[in-house]
Amino acid sequence: MRTLAYFSLLIGLVLGTSDRTLAQEITFKASVDRTSIAAGEQLKLTIALSNTQERFGAPDLGGLVIVQGPFESSNMSIFNGRMSSTITRTWVLTAAQPGRYTIGPAKVKVGGGYIQTDPITIEVTKGAATRPSDPNATLGQQRDPNLFTTISLSKSKGYVGEQVVATYMLYSRYNNLQSVSKELPKISNAWTEEVDLGELHWEEKMQTINGLPYRVAVLRKQVLFPQRSGKLRIEPFEQTCVIDRSFFNQGRTVEVRSNAVEYTVLDLPSGAPADFSGAVGELQMTVTASRTRLQENESVDLTVRFSGRTNLKLLEAPAIALPNDIETFEPKVTDRITVNGNGMSGSREYQFLLIPRHEGNYELPPVTVSYFDTQIGDYKTLSSGPTMIEVLPGDGSATTTLPQRPAQSDIQLLEKDIRHIRTGDLELEPVGHELFASPAWIAGMTAPAIAFMLLLAWRRKQAREAQDIAGSRRKAADRTARRHLKLAEQALQSNDREVFYSALSKALGGYMADKFGTGITTNASETIRRRLADAPDSEQLATNYQRLITACDMARFAPVEEVPRATLFNEAAALIGTIEQRTRS
């Protein structure tokens, strides 16, 4: 074959100067390998031009899309001195949508006129697509089949705070393409985390979309954390590309605009636990203490490690209600977070440095954190078990970066609260009851006073009565004395000596006792002197009394009668009369 070609070339050169009109009849024909395909399948369009060197382009493809091509081949043959040549251009075509497509006539300029091929009708049926076509890609493709961009999300709906990955893709069928600039959409209502992709990197494998192979590059990836429920819309972005730029060629600038995407953000269900951290996704927690036996004023590291696939950067340090004797500081945060095409994942560690200040056994309370588990669609609470720390008395050699505290410290007032209720006896009193100024109280206050008054009155009366006995006796003294004198007078007449002296003695002694309130035995003459001191004849009266009473006693107890009885009687009566007179005046 090769020899033949060489040979024919040689002959061509030899005959080159010969008349060109010897050339054969010019033909221009278009043909397809099949006229009926299923959507997405390919067909081959071959256009052959014989015996002329004119160039020709692709005809109007009537909606069919070029998958490959054109491939060009030419051959020349000299047969019996007649040379014939054919140029064949072949395209591989396809159609995404079923329907009737017409490939228009291809034209070529020959001499003064044109010749053209016959149009070909292609029937595209709704066949089974070879691969599910990307709806976004379809959308983009409708603008420019050779270059388009898309935005796609890893899912179409999710909860507030749940991560979703947005991918910005560039599809191209140009070989020489430079991405110049891209204006990326701004996303509000979502916290975004950029995935670092490095240089623009074309994927090795071509992707076939609607039957066409494309080179694919990921322009950008973002991890989104929607912050508000409702519709989250990402607006289309503009991408400017330069095609076919080379040293000699300025190239062509193409602007493409991507599709817009919408994402449904669901609100978190109500009933979030009080310690809800805001994390949505998957979360694990481990709590470890670096040691559980230590001396006072030594330190222990308590590490709380969160890991999982969620927005770890938003996780705050857990609140640990430490016993008050344990000092702690701001925790050290260590992040091992990766953001890639699968979203944000990794771990965040909070390291608390704890320094127990006093010996004893301490129970570090459990660390609890709640998150929203998107798998089960509900809140979940993670809780570590309580951590026991045994603190031994220090020997003073504890190495601590902090100044030693005095062993004694003031009682710290941690919280202010009201005091507890009074229990037991509440000393209840009936409403409206008041003892002060009540009738009972007035009665109670006056009763002792009245009682005392009564007591006093009774005593007065007693005293008065006692005084009255003496008075009545005094008043009756004269009468009693007269009664006795009367008895004495009768005895004088009847000459009864014994009775006379007894009655006279009683009259005299009794009178004195009654009159002056003295006893019978007291020295009556002294009493007379004292009581009747005012009277001028008191001395004489006393002497007379003494003389009379002595005479009476003598006559009573001895048989001596110095004075006649009648004289004695008269003198006694006169004396009593005189004393009565003196005491009255």
Place this chain on the structure above:
Amino acid sequence: MKHKALLIILLLLVTQRGSALTAVEADTLAARAARAYAAGDPTAALALYDSVASMYSSAALYYNIGNCHYRSGDMARAILNYERAHRLAPGNEDIVANLEQTRAQIKDRIGELPSFSLGSWWEVLRGGSDPDQWARRSLWSCALFFALLGVGLFIRTAILRKGILALSTIALVGMVVSLFMAYDRHTELADRSSAIIMDAKVDVRSTPSAQGAVLFMLHRGTKVQLLQAQEGWQEVKLSNGSVGWMPEGALERI
């Protein structure tokens, strides 16, 4: 005979209680309320204490009711009840502590708060006892005074008489002091010239009408002194001296 009749009347007056709720029942209710409070149910405790309070009163009861309101978050009612308890027992430390703690929770902070001079012997002597206690003391000292005088009448020995006289003088002083105290506390209790604001927000106006200019605003839980009243309006005075009119319904007297 006369004495006996008087004693019987006295006893009747003292023991007379015209309430449907007996003292034993009231004590039972109070004990149940204390248990409910300790179990963390101030609302149930409050209902029980309120039923006791319809018939009985005491500083401790008001104090407990105040605690229930505090725990239920009703600071104004807590202050009202603490103030009532404080008026009954001005020397009680617990009441003062809770009153101060509750006052820190309300919105208004007017001037300086009235000072509680807990340390003074006067308050300690006076406080902690309601007028009834002083009235009871006056009764005892009165009885003792006259009893000693009565005994003195029958004593002839001079030195004993002098001793009895000295004792009765002490009793007399005790009687006068407790009478004075009882009167003082009685007037203090009868004086209901302060009130607590119960509405969330009250406009205090310059005149007793809705057209009056708003001088200042007061909030729930603030204590005011009551001056004069007029057609549903009440003139009030704050501890910082400001005076204005507000609707009567916004207040509750202590």
